[in-house]
Structure formats: structure tokens, C-alpha cells
Amino acid sequence: MELDLGPEIAEFRAQLRDWIAAQAPPELAGLFDWNMVMTAGGRRGGQLARAMAHPAYAQWSDRLREERLICPQWPEEFGGQGMDAVRLAVLNEEFHRAGVPRVNRGMGESLVGPSIIVHATPEQRAHFLPRIISGEDVYCQGFSEPNHGSDLAAVETRGVISGDEIVITGQKVWTSGAARANRMFLLCRTDVRAEKHAGLSYVLIDFTAPGVTYRPIRQMSGATEFCEDFLDEVRAPLFNVIGGVNNGWRVAMTTLGHERGGRASVAHLGYQREFWELVETAREHGKTSDPLIRQRLAWAYTQVELMRYSGLRTLAQVAAGRPPGPEASVAKLFWSEYHKKLGEIAMAIEGADGLLRPDGDGYPVTSWQGVFLSSRAGTIYSGTSEIQRNIIGERALGLPKDRRIVG
């Protein structure tokens, strides 16, 4: 069943579908399963990189850019088309339907862009936003530190104002995509005397500048997706401080209202495809007649359908103009906890086969072992499950905050 979003949206959808059919290079859909679940720290990164290096992908990116379908939700003056959340959702649905990639600009699009759009000066917006859309600036995130993960506001990386520059020294960790990035957005402490949230600045630095070094950290899955980074007196112009010195916390916490709901109705699709792949594996192992496996697979099917229903409900609420609630935290808690259990079911289905992995250097694992191992991180990154539960308990249920020890 499809959500009725009205005749205007139906027309938008039909036009978009025609455009995709006419403009998408024919080999594109077959290059990679663009809809599949990509777990951070997982093993499909290499395949994805190869697919993105294909000329059809570049061709497609160019066409999308001309049509302002890269970062379409951004204002027109910066290269987007001011697309609203409902149309963005339809866009996502149609791209999925056609099996073609969205060509999103990673954290530049999802995190840096909104912060800049809301907090930057007109000159900063005009400078930084087009470079994100063009792809020339690729961002990685400099937030977590070895001593400050969940308690992000306590970061210690120092930013010292020196003339018309800011000089940054410190250490960051869990940076994904560092090897592909030429820019970093980071939080540093520019006022050590202020209350912890009030002394932070949000800075965009050149990740290739002198003073920046990074080392990959090996994850238990064998992948090296995350890095630790060392910033040794890295210089950036004051122009690169967004939202003003000591206003960094507010800038970092920005999410644009219309970011919510854009992916709500498609977020489940990757998990749906993954579920049916697991069913295929179960059939190959003769496990679909095992009543316990049937129960667990029925449970997994249920969870993915619940994601679908919740996504539709969120989209309907966005379309009705209702203010967002805790859906983002609920959704993140839901999929990440689900995915760990899905990995466990996969291992139960593999049985003794799960004891062994493919031969070769670098700890190659089977695809289900890869899901099983990398899913353990899902409840940790992007806000741990414990943090999400705090947010849900306090903001959605109005439960009182925990006692804070100020030291």
C-alpha cells in the first residue's frame, strides 16, 4: 500500500520516474546493489568504491548536478533546489525503485551543510556549500576523542586564536572515511575557562594541511574503516570558524527540520533485501523447516516491516506539518539493535560453517560473518543505544534527568 500524498506529489513522482528512466545510464543499476545495507566498518566498502569509479557513475553524477538533484534540499542559491521533505522522500523512493544511486555527498551533505546553512555568514555559505555539491570538498568528522565519546561537549582539542588564524592541536578518533577526505569539520575548545558547552568552536580545516596525520584503526571485523587523527598546530583561517568563536556546540547540534522524514520511507529497504538474502541462505542450509529458525526469521521479518510502517507514519506526519518528535532516536535504536540480532540469527543459520572463514590475508570473512561482526558497532556509533535511551526517556517521556556531578 502506498501513502496518498496528494495529486501534486503524484505528478512530481511520475515526472521524476520518467526523468530517471530517460537519464540514468543503462549500466548503472547493474554495477552495484546500491540499496543494500552498508554497515560502517563492514566489508562492502571496496566493491562500492569500484562501482563509484566507473564512468557511468560520473556521467550520472553530472546529470544529477545539472538537474540540481545533488543536495536537492539545499537552497537554490547554493546549488540545490529547496526541495521539501516529502518530495525528498519521494525522490529517495524512486531512486530505490530504479536501482540507481542518490550520489549524496556524505557528511558534507548530512552534517556540515545544515550547520553552515543555519549558522554561517552569507560569504561562508557562498564559499563552502558549492564545493560540497561539486564534490571537491569531502568531509570527515573530528568530534570524538579518546577521552570524550558520548560526552562530546567535554572535548579537549585546543583551538587558539592567533591573528586571523585559529591554531588547532589535539587528537580525534573514530573518524570514518579519513583516507577519502580532504576536509575535516571539528569541535575544539577555544575557551578553557567557560562552562564546558560554552567554550567550543566549530571549525572546517584542510585535512591535507601540514600538522595533520592519521592512522587507521583495525576493527574486529578486519576492516580499517575508522582512524585516529593527530592535529599538531594545524592552521585554519578564522573564516573557517562557523557560527562564531565559542558558539560551536550550538552549530554542531544543528539538524535541519526537513532532514527528518527524507529517508523515512526508504530506510527499511536495505534491511528488507538483506532479510530475503538470509532466507535464501537458510534454504540452502535446509534450515527453513526448523521451527526455532522459523520463529526467529518471522521475528526479523516483523522488525523490518515495523521499520516500514514507522517510516510511513513519520512521512505522513512530516507531510501534515507536525513538529518532529524523538523519531530519529527511536529509529536509530530500533535498526541498530535489530541488526545485531539479525547477525546472530545468520550465525545460527550458518551453524558449524560459522566457525570457519575464507582463507587469505587480512582476515577475510563470509558476508554473514561480516554482518555479524560489524553490526556490533551499530549500537555504539552515531550515539550509543544508552544515549538514545536517555534522549527518548527524557525528551519523549519527560522523565527527569540523571544527577550530574559537576567537577
Add this chain to the structure above:
Amino acid sequence: MKLGVSAEQAELRDSVRRFLAERAPLSRARQLMEAGDGLDGAVWEQAGSQLGLLGLAIPEQYGGAGFTFAEQVIVLEELGAALYGGPYLASAVLAATALLASSDEGCRRDLLPAIASGQTIATLAFTEDDGSWDPAAIRLSATRAGDGWRLDGHKSFVLDGGSAGLVLVLALADGALSLFAVEAGAPGLSTTVLPTLDQTRQLARLELQAVPGRLIGSPGEAAAVMDRVLDVAAIALAAEQLGGAQRALDMAVEYAKVRHQFGRPIGSFQALKHRMADLLLEVESLRAAVSYAAEAVAEGSQEVPVVAALLKAYASDTYFHVAAENIQIHGGIGFTWEHDAHLYFKRATSSGLLLGDASYHRERLATRISL
């Protein structure tokens, strides 16, 4: 499909909520539990003839209001939240759906109007002593007797069987599953109201000895009718379970905000806060699923059989989880007879068992998605 609650639907919800708060509060439910008959006739009459709740989803040509299942789900959620003990599920959902799904226009015209007004309380009797919710387990038989039929055997776990004036009975006629209308006072029919764990839900056992029954539709068509009835009933029950789960969650959260121990509200402790966050996630997911399922039934979607099985399992697990945690969060008083927490816990338990438990429905789901 449209999701979300329209202004009209919000009004319906609010008026049902007010009505139940005034006329069927939990204190009244407790009185009815002690008295043992479980039916407040005056409230039932008002619900039927004045508020039109019983005939809400029955088409107008049969005396109903002609709304859709989406509206009925709103009523069911409120009834579940209030732990309403009257025969709504039995009469307005099970029996009405069976008649609407049958091929018998004559029976519909004869029987539905009184069900819609509440004048007749109807129910569906299909399960037998073995407690199977699968119509394939039915053994009660019907044999021809002149122009009509005689039914022999028994039925158990009949919802509101003691209050019903009309019992729709599933029986094997010439070995084929068929549906019969039986009057409560019929000769050879003896009804026993059973003592139940959940005293807000009446169950009865029927003994039938050559009881006259009127065949509804043709012999053998009831298998398809039951497929339909059981799917709609599962979704209807899930809507009740959602209402109860939401109410139990609200109760737990409210208590956690006001109960102080160790110098602060107990809801500030992460151990409780986190568990309540998990309960909210489940209740919100259930809400999205009930909403989708209601639309699926209203639109006659092909997805109904899969959604019904999925939903019944999920609703049962969720309601039980919330009701159980609600007791735990209340500490000692949560375990007392006087506190309302056990009423929700027992209703969650009975609803979880009625029509088949979560594992039963997950297995049905597995079959329906061709695992």
C-alpha cells in the same frame, strides 16, 4: 492510503474516551468483576443506540453507520485502554465480520441490524476444549433434521458466551466447515460462564445436544469466512492491546516521575529510564503497525493476512512486556490487588493467549511469507 488521524477521527476518539471515563471507569470494571456478570446493560445500550459504536463499521443498509475499519480501530484502542469488559469484540467484530464475510444476504438482513443497535449481543463459537485456534481442529458436527440442522458437541473459550443472545457456531456439516446461527435459549443448549484469570473478559463453555441451528451461507464456505474473521479479529484485538499498552506505559512513566527514593524521582535512574525508553519504542512501533493494518483492512488490501499474523504476535509481546514492566516499576504496590497494574497485566496475558499466542502467529507469518 492515508495515515494519521483526521479531525473527525480525533473527535470520535475523544468522545469515546470521555464516555468510557464517565460510564466505564476501572472502579466500575472492578464492581462488575466482583458481581461476576461482567456486563453493564445500561452502558452497552448507550454505546449502541446513542453513540452508534456497535454498528460503526457495519454498512448502512444493515443498520450500521457505514464507517470503515479505521474508525472501528479507534474505538477498539479506547476500549482496550479502559479495559472495557463488555462484548464489543465478540459482537461488533467477530460476529459482525462473520456475517459480512458470508455469502448469506438474508442472514445479514435478518441479524445485523440488531447487532448494530446492540439489541442483540452476538458472539462466535469456534474453539473447543482442546484450545486450538485453528479452525481445522473443529469437531462439533451438524446433521440435517428435516428442513434444518441439529448441532451436537461443545464449544469452549467463547467470548461473552454467557451474555450473548445469538451464537454463531462453527460446525462440520457433511465434514465441511460451516457456520450456523443459534439462539441462546435454544433447546439442548447449556451455557456455563467460566471463571477466568482475566476477570475483565468473559469466557463461556457451551454444550450442544441436538440444538437447532440456522445454516448461514452454504456448507463448506465457513473455512474462507474464518480466514477473514480471524485476520480482522487479530487486528481488532491488536488495537485493544495497543490501547492497554499505552495506558500501562503512561501509568509507569507517571509513577516514575512522582515516586522518590534516595532523594530523587526513580525515573531519573537510568535502569528504569532506559527500560521505559524501550517500552516507548515498542508501543510507538505497535501504533504505526495498527495504523497500517487498519488501512489495509479498510482498503481490502492483499497484505491483510501477513499483516494480521505479524501484528497479533507483536501486539501480544508488546502489551505483555509493558504490563509486566509496569508492575516492576511500581515496586511493592504494583503487586497488590488494589492497584490497577494487575488488571492490565492479566488483560495483556489473556489477550496474548486469545486467538493464538505470539509463537503461533509467528509460525503463521512464516508460512504466509513462504519460508
